[in-house]
Amino acid sequence: MLGNTRKLTRWTAVLLALVLLAAACGDDDQDDQPVTGPTDETGTATTAAPETSDPTSVVIGLEQELTNFNNLTAGDNLLAGRQVIRAVWPTCTRTLPNSTFEPYFCESLPTVVNEDPLIVEYKLRADANWSDGTPVSSDDMVFYFENCNDPEDDCAGTAGFDSAELEVVDAKTVRLSWPEGQPFVEYIALFSGPFPPAHLGLDWTEGFRNDPMLAAGPYQVDEYNPGSDLTLVPNPTWFGDGPHIDEVTFRFISDVGNLPLALENGEVDVIYPQPQVDLVAQIAALDSVASTITFGPTWEHITFNTATVPVEVRRAIALALDRELIVTALMRPFSQSAQPLGNRVYMNGQAQYQDNTPAEFQVRDVDAARAALEQGGWTPGNDGVYTRDERRLSLRIRTTGGNPRREQFQELVQNQLGEAGIEITIDNLPGGEIFGPVFGSENDPPGPPGDFDLVIFAWVGGPLPASSTLQVFGTGSDSNPGAYVDDQVNDLLIEATVTLDLDRQAELLNRADALMWQSLPNVPVYQLPFFLAWNDSLINLEDNPTLESFTWNLEEWAFS
Amino acid sequence: MLAYATRKLLISIPVLFFATLVAFLLVATVDPIAEQRVFLLSQPGGAEQVARLEASLGLDKPLIERYGTWLGDLVQGDMGSSTENGRAVTTLLGEAIPVTLRLVVAATVISVVFGVTVGVISAVRKYSVFDNVSTFFAFLFFAMPVFWLGAVLKDLGIRFNDWWGRRIFFTIGEQSPRLDADFWGTWADRAGHIILPALTLILIQLAATSRFQRSAMLDVLESDYVRTARAKGVPRHRVVTRHALRNALLPVVSYTGLTFGTLIGGTVVTEVVFNWQGMGRLFLDSLLDGDVAVSQGWLLAVGVSVIAVNLLTDLVYGLLDPRVRHG
Numbered sequence: 001m002l003g004n005t006r007k008l009t010r011w012t013a014v015l016l017a018l019v020l021l022a023a024a025c026g027d028d029d030q031d032d033q034p035v036t037g038p039t040d041e042t043g044t045a046t047t048a049a050p051e052t053s054d055p056t057s058v059v060i061g062l063e064q065e066l067t068n069f070n071n072l073t074a075g076d077n078l079l080a081g082r083q084v085i086r087a088v089w090p091t092c093t094r095t096l097p098n099s100t101f102e103p104y105f106c107e108s109l110p111t112v113v114n115e116d117p118l119i120v121e122y123k124l125r126a127d128a129n130w131s132d133g134t135p136v137s138s139d140d141m142v143f144y145f146e147n148c149n150d151p152e153d154d155c156a157g158t159a160g161f162d163s164a165e166l167e168v169v170d171a172k173t174v175r176l177s178w179p180e181g182q183p184f185v186e187y188i189a190l191f192s193g194p195f196p197p198a199h200l201g202l203d204w205t206e207g208f209r210n211d212p213m214l215a216a217g218p219y220q221v222d223e224y225n226p227g228s229d230l231t232l233v234p235n236p237t238w239f240g241d242g243p244h245i246d247e248v249t250f251r252f253i254s255d256v257g258n259l260p261l262a263l264e265n266g267e268v269d270v271i272y273p274q275p276q277v278d279l280v281a282q283i284a285a286l287d288s289v290a291s292t293i294t295f296g297p298t299w300e301h302i303t304f305n306t307a308t309v310p311v312e313v314r315r316a317i318a319l320a321l322d323r324e325l326i327v328t329a330l331m332r333p334f335s336q337s338a339q340p341l342g343n344r345v346y347m348n349g350q351a352q353y354q355d356n357t358p359a360e361f362q363v364r365d366v367d368a369a370r371a372a373l374e375q376g377g378w379t380p381g382n383d384g385v386y387t388r389d390e391r392r393l394s395l396r397i398r399t400t401g402g403n404p405r406r407e408q409f410q411e412l413v414q415n416q417l418g419e420a421g422i423e424i425t426i427d428n429l430p431g432g433e434i435f436g437p438v439f440g441s442e443n444d445p446p447g448p449p450g451d452f453d454l455v456i457f458a459w460v461g462g463p464l465p466a467s468s469t470l471q472v473f474g475t476g477s478d479s480n481p482g483a484y485v486d487d488q489v490n491d492l493l494i495e496a497t498v499t500l501d502l503d504r505q506a507e508l509l510n511r512a513d514a515l516m517w518q519s520l521p522n523v524p525v526y527q528l529p530f531f532l533a534w535n536d537s538l539i540n541l542e543d544n545p546t547l548e549s550f551t552w553n554l555e556e557w558a559f560s
Numbered sequence: 561m562l563a564y565a566t567r568k569l570l571i572s573i574p575v576l577f578f579a580t581l582v583a584f585l586l587v588a589t590v591d592p593i594a595e596q597r598v599f600l601l602s603q604p605g606g607a608e609q610v611a612r613l614e615a616s617l618g619l620d621k622p623l624i625e626r627y628g629t630w631l632g633d634l635v636q637g638d639m640g641s642s643t644e645n646g647r648a649v650t651t652l653l654g655e656a657i658p659v660t661l662r663l664v665v666a667a668t669v670i671s672v673v674f675g676v677t678v679g680v681i682s683a684v685r686k687y688s689v690f691d692n693v694s695t696f697f698a699f700l701f702f703a704m705p706v707f708w709l710g711a712v713l714k715d716l717g718i719r720f721n722d723w724w725g726r727r728i729f730f731t732i733g734e735q736s737p738r739l740d741a742d743f744w745g746t747w748a749d750r751a752g753h754i755i756l757p758a759l760t761l762i763l764i765q766l767a768a769t770s771r772f773q774r775s776a777m778l779d780v781l782e783s784d785y786v787r788t789a790r791a792k793g794v795p796r797h798r799v800v801t802r803h804a805l806r807n808a809l810l811p812v813v814s815y816t817g818l819t820f821g822t823l824i825g826g827t828v829v830t831e832v833v834f835n836w837q838g839m840g841r842l843f844l845d846s847l848l849d850g851d852v853a854v855s856q857g858w859l860l861a862v863g864v865s866v867i868a869v870n871l872l873t874d875l876v877y878g879l880l881d882p883r884v885r886h887g
Contacts (some may be wrong), residue, residue, distance in 0.1 A: 059737070067645065209646060226645060227655075227837045229737040249737050253835050257711075262732045262835075265718045 056559055057247035058538065060551075061259050061268035065227065065252040069212040072148070072193045073205050077156035079549055082194070083272075084250055087219040087232060087554040088212055089194035090136050092122055095546040097294075099350045099463035101188050105136060105216070110188055113175060115500060118183035122191055124172040127239040130197050130214040138168045141191055143198030145174075154205045157193065159467065160184040183498055185505065186464040218243045218555035228252060232554075244558035263289060269538060272550050275531035277333045283533045291533035293335040295526075296545030297347050297461035300406070302397075302413065303522040305482045308453050309395065312376030313422070314520040317454075318361045320369035320420035326412050327526050330405055334529045341524040344473070344516060345465050345509045348527060349545070352506035356514045361523075369420040378421075386421045394423040395453035398438065401428035406456050409525075413454070424454070438481045449481050458528065463546060466496040466505055469512070473521055484521035561878060568874045572867050579863030580634065584627050587856045593617070630856075639860070640853030642846075649857035652842060657861065659734050660838035663830070664823040666754060667761035672816055675766045676809070679773020683781060683808075684800060694770060702767035710760045710833035717756050729756055732835040757834040761827060765819065772815050776808040809880060817873030821866035 062083065068076035071085050086094075090105035103109055105128050113119040128136040145166045148155035155161075164176040164184065178184050197214045200207070207213075212221050218240060219232035232248040251268060253259055259271045260282045273279060275293065283291050302321075304314050323340040331338035339348060342355030360368065370380075378386040378393060386393040397413060399406040407428070414424040428434065434457075440449030459472060470493040471479040473486075492512040499505045532543040532550050539560045544552040591597065597610055614620045618629065633640070639649035678698075682691040701709070717729030730736070730753040739749050780786060781804055789799050828840035839858065846854035 057738075061732075206646075223738065225737070226647065227841075228733070231738055247738065251733065251737060253732055255832050255835065258732055258833070258835050261714055261718060265721060265729075265731050266727055267730055267732055267736075 055246040057249065058245050058270065058557065059249045059251055059268045060270045061253045061262055062250050063254060063256055063273060068209045070196050070204065070208040072156050072195065073154045074156050082547060083549045083551045084230060085194045085212065086548065087551055088215045088217045088221060089196060090128060090216045091194050092191035093188065094552060095463050095548050097542055097544040099546060112500065116183065117177055117180040119175055119177040120187045121169065121173060121175050125239060126172060128216060129237045130216050131220050131235050131237050132214055134199050135171065136216050137171050138174050139198045140195055141174045142166065142168065144191060144195040147204040160186060160190050183500060185466055185497060185500055189464055219248060240555060242555035248554065263533060269535040271533050273531060275334055275529050280334055280531060288536050289533055290536040291531065292543055294530045294543040294545045295338065295348060296528060296530045298458050298528040299341050299347065299461060299524055300456060300458045300526055300528065301522045301524045303455050303482050304520065305450050305453050306484050306521065307450060310376065311519060312372055313393065316369040316372040316420060317417060317422065318520055318523050319365050319372060320417050320422065321413065321523060322364040322416050323525055326409060329412060330409060331526050331529065338526060341526055344513050344524050345469050347461050354510055356510065356517055358517050361517065366420050373421065380421055384421050385423045393421065394425060396427045397424050397454040397456065398427050398434055398452045399456040400434050401430045409456055450483060466509060469493055469509060470497050473516065482521055486515065486519045489515050489519065564878050565875055568871055572871050575867055576864065579867060580631060580860060581627065583856055583859035583863055584630055586859060587852050588623060588626060639857040642851050642854050644849045644851050649853050652854060653857055653861050656837065656839045656842040659836055660824060660827065660840065663754065663757055663827065663836065663838065664820065667758045667765060668816060668820050671762045671765035671769055675769025676773050676812060678770040680777055680800065680805060682770065682774040683777035686778065698767040698770050701763040704764065706760060706764060706829040707833055709763060710830060713756045713760055728752055731756065734836055757830050757836060760830050769812060769815065773808065773812050776811045777804060780804045780808040806880060810877065813873060813876050813880065817869050821869040824862060824865040
């Protein structure tokens with residue numbers, strides 16, 4: 001019997017080895033299907049890092065996959081797309097991590113030719129060429145403009161183009177002009193989405209969906225296996241320095257839980273997941289892995305419905321809130337450097353940022369909050385909750401249900417305001433459903449805006465905030481759900497949107513923000529973090545919390 | 561045997577036809593433009609736009625006519641295109657099926673070989689230390705959630721790699737992208753990728769298979785003809801391997817056929833945990849994206865695979881038990 005068992009074991013081992021061999025050698029047709037780009041990598045040797053002759057490669061784990069290489073269409077404007085294509089297609093300027101601009105494919109920052117009516121010139125570099133040798137030209141900018149100058153067109157950002165006229169000056173230069181008295185002050189950011197080649201005559205929306213066709217940036221797409229991975233190799237026609245990495249592969253790993261282990265096991269070199277406290281702690285414990293937390297332009301706040309929450313109550317709430325404690329509880333597990341946000345326009349880290357929080361709101365003061373309510377005619381009831389004219393000071397706070405951070409935020413607000421005699425009831429709807437009743441909806445269920453007293457959500461700032469700030473706080477704006485009205489603020493915001501001098505614009509916007517701390521449309525609380533982790537033998541990685549994201553300087557990455 | 565196989569094949573045809581109907585109805589009864597409909601109907605002139613959209617997707621036609629069109633296209637090899645990325649459903653299935661098959665075949669073969677071996681030894685040595693230990697581990701693995709077992713194995717794999725000083729086990733994907741290696745290097749890379757997800761499935765399947773085999777073997781070992789064979793002086797190993805095992809394999813063949821067909825539908829959790837782009841992942845994504853054509857194609861492919869595996873199981877049954885062929 002034992003002899004037979006041994007024989008059986010031997011045969012079993014042989015069979016198992018064969019099964020594994022067969023499984024490992026299974027057919028896979030995806031291996032040899034380069035989507036685009038020449039396989040001849042002539043020129044890569046001259047652009048590779050000089051310190052090593054061995055080919056270098058980096059694998060980046062991305063949670064999301066692009067849906068179209070043309071990231072400028074309305075349905076495909078994903079950050080994941082931008083993270084890939086920005087290294088392949090041209091942009092006139094690029095935004096640096098501190099939210100300032102520098103010329104990229106343009107010779108210089110866009111030049112103002114005339115102030116009123118505003119005429120701005122965009123001039124591409126003479127040495128900027130597509131990988132087929134065709135110059136990156138005015139035709140490409142015309143293609144971009146024509147697909148984005150009408151709100152009905154399939155373009156993710158029509159602002160600025162929709163009121164402009166375009167004039168081709170020469171093969172590398174175009175001018176945009178706006179009607180007199182209607183300057184587009186954010187002209188610097190136009191032509192800064194990575195744009196596709198026009199001379200191929202392909203359709204804007206569908207022509208580049210699965211294939212970028214050509215490259216002009218430091219890298220070109222060498223192979224794309226949808227659902228699995230995408231590989232970039234150096235583009236020999238790139239005019240700039242670098243790139244120093246011979247092969248950059250993006251692996252699409254949709255389950256965020258897989259990322260830390262893949263990084264630990266060396267299967268990926270760089271990850272950029274949505275930060276979660278346990279994930280950040282897990283990465284921090286790894287050897288040979290560097291990471292950064294950057295606080296970006298997305299900021300969370302408590303917005304008031306000014307129709308149901310009078311100004312003295314808003315003041316009392318601002319006084320009774322312990323923003324420092326909220327930041328400690330929700331943001332400092334990510335980074336000890338997290339601070340309460342003191343500005344609604346500029347973010348901490350931007351050159352124009354200043355903390356406009358008045359001294360009285362810097363530190364929590366429950367007595368001052370009670371005094372503010374009593375000055376407004378509110379009197380404490382038997383249960384400690386204030387009342388006035390038989391109205392009990394009970395307010396509904398709403399947010400996107402199912403988001404643990406925001407729910408915890410609500411609970412902290414509820415406790416803190418409860419101590420000041422303001423009763424808070426939590427009334428959430430799952431996920432994005434909350435935005436229907438907050439902003440008003442024509443869909444199901446239809447309803448007017450403003451079905452809330454307090455609401456917690458996030459706004460996304462940016463390097464050029466004048467227009468978006470007017471949309472959020474301007475009188476009568478659709479994006480002003482609390483129906484906030486302050487004529488002085490409104491005038492300053494309107495003036496900012498037609499002021500070309502960016503320093504003067506920043507001064508106006510900061511003055512408007514300081515005034516908003518008096519009339520309180522909302523209370524800004526904190527910026528959301530971005531988390532970048534990488535194999536620490538890689539150098540020159542720096543997160544860019546603007547739309548450029550962490551691949552903004554991919555051509556500068558190298559191995560130490 | 562040929563007549564038996566032909567009979568089974570002919571029976572499969574109406575079942576296959578029924579599978580196409582079920583695959584079509586399961587998805588066709590869901591409104592693919594529900595969101596757009598709500599939005600458009602709230603807009604002026606929205607009703608006309610909804611009508612145009614319905615006409616362009618063929619939703620204005622009776623269900624039976626739509627089924628006929630779909631079946632006609634299907635017979636010509638056209639299963640439609642994904643609404644998410646515009647790729648042909650046949651291409652997506654063609655990419656996902658080999659990935660899942662590779663995992664499922666490896667896991668099934670290994671778990672059957674080990675499960676049968678463990679089950680037979682446990683039955684022959686009933687209540688021995690081996691029997692008790694294998695029973696303990698069978699129940700332990702059977703009770704483990706797949707995602708947890710997968711995560712534990714990944715962690716152990718990484719610890720092993722650290723200890724060994726070289727990456728043997730991989731935690732994501734079916735293979736390394738752009739691998740530039742010779743035959744053995746490619747083999748090692750794919751083996752390194754398949755071991756952990758396959759082991760996850762093996763441990764769970766092994767538990768069930770070994771218990772089935774043990775139980776079936778015990779029944780057979782206590783039957784009259786086995787006792788007679790022993791009484792005639794047939795050597796014990798010959799009684800076990802020739803007389804008992806052949807009959808005791810029948811329930812395991814049925815069980816394996818059923819689970820294999822189900823597994824081809826996708827080892828969703830295992831594929832998510834190990835980031836494999838197989839059938840499970842394809843179905844999950846199609847559901848999340850509301851990708852009707854892909855969901856229909858997936859359902860049909862799984863239906864066909866279940867029918868094919870059941871047919872194969874019947875044929876193996878016929879080989880193992882001549883009574884079935886003549887019944």
